[in-house]
Amino acid sequence: MSKINIVTIVGARPQFIKAAAVSRAIRAHGGITEVIVHTGQHYDANMSDVFFEQMHIPCPDHHLEVGGGPHGQMTGRQLEKIESVLLEEKPDWVLVYGDTNSTLAGALAAAKLHIPVAHVEAGLRSFNRRMPEEINRVLTDHASDLLLVPTDTGLSNLAAEGITGNKVRLVGDVMYDAAMFYKGMASEPEWFGSLGIERGAYVLCTIHRAENTDDLARLRGILQGLAEAGLPVILPLHPRTWGTIDRAGIVIADSIRVVPPVGYLEMVWLETHCRVIATDSGGVQKEAYFHGKPCVTMRDETEWVELVDAGVNVLVGANAKSISQHIRASDAVDCSLQLYGAADAAGKIVNAIIDQPTPANGAHA
Ligand code: UD1
Ligand code: UDP
Secondary structure, eight states, X not given: OOOEEEEEEEOSHHHHHHHHHHHHHHXXXXXXXXXXXXXXXXXXXXXXHHHHHHTTOOXXXXXXXXXXXXXXXXXXXXXXXXXXXXXXXXXXXXXXXXXXXXXXXXXXXXHHTTXXXXXXXXXXXXXXXXXXXXXXXXXXXXHOSEEEESSHHHHHHHHHTTOXXXXXXEOOOHHHHHHXXXXXXXXXXXXXXXXXXXXXXXXXXXXXXXXXXXXXXXXXXXXXXXXXXXXXXXXXXXXXXXXXXXXXXXXXXXTEEEEOOOOHHHHHHHHHHOSEEEEOOHHXXXXXXXXXXXXXXXXXXXXXXXXXXXXXXXXXTTOHHXXXXXXXXXXXXXXXXXXXXXXXXXXXXXXXXXXXXOGGGTSOO
């Protein structure tokens, strides 16, 4: 049987991490040829190249260099360039990840060309339509031919929107695959010793969500809560957040140690050696669980509701008092429940694509 041709669309940091796991499974299978398209949404070396290098992701076959700018412009320019690539590559499937502008542009370009779309991390909902990610997810799910769902909640969310049947597959979470695969390669950041912070005695924090960085009152509340957490905070700062802090002239407390974004292997090390994680990231909430750490989530809602239900994650919004109190109160967590599958999602994704009927493997979707 001839190989199935897939075009994978990535562009933002969490997508490189998810694609690392799936791309490895694709190569191990041998029945699929993968062409990787990098939209350029994230472009700094420490937001992009470092992941390809550390995680041994094959170099992108096409680099579209569409980063920055407002949503419509970014998504529109990505759409146009992805369409050209798809016309040239003529893939059997387009594989998209998560909920960024690159995800939506990839799904839309493919759907309009009648190329089947497979969506990894389908079915997640925050039910907050003011989040750009929520719009991207809903539209991508409705344009997809294969919905690769990480959680039972994702299945129910899709069913509530009328998306059911053989095209919906519960596969588990590929970030769990990545966390387990790279755990043994975790690497202490070279600057850690110079901070004078003890292992196990710091808060690891990330902040980048638009609702927190575009609202100065929320950002100030978060930084105040972190300053009052009673522990030093290590904050690898996303360039978006750095830009806001810089423009607004916000002074950061001495106990918050701001460092540039780190590579994945350093991030895993920081996650496994911290006392508690405080974040507004989707991926980092789950990684806290994978590495057995309590998580304080500085958002008003989360797509990863099972963590909150299991009592290992608490939603605190951007209120300074709530943030500092919950960090101070955080304790060891039970991470023995298999909430995200068995770290075998990537293999299940590859099998689902191979099994799904399309013109490429002898039937019509
Ligand atoms: C994007 C995703 C978000 C995801 C996040 C992961 C959308 C709408 N948002 O948010 O869902 O959680 O990525 O990190 O797709 N910038 C740089 N260098 C870079 C990348 C970004 O300086 O390498 C700065 C630029 O000023 C840019 C801003 O960050 O305009 C925002 O980047 P963008 O990709 O639009 O959104 P993120 O906040 O990164
Ligand atoms: N991450 C990283 N270095 C950092 C911050 C985050 O490698 O400095 C990783 C983190 O471990 C997780 C992913 O980036 O795997 C999460 O991406 P991000 O928080 O940017 O996006 P989200 O998951 O919220 O969409």
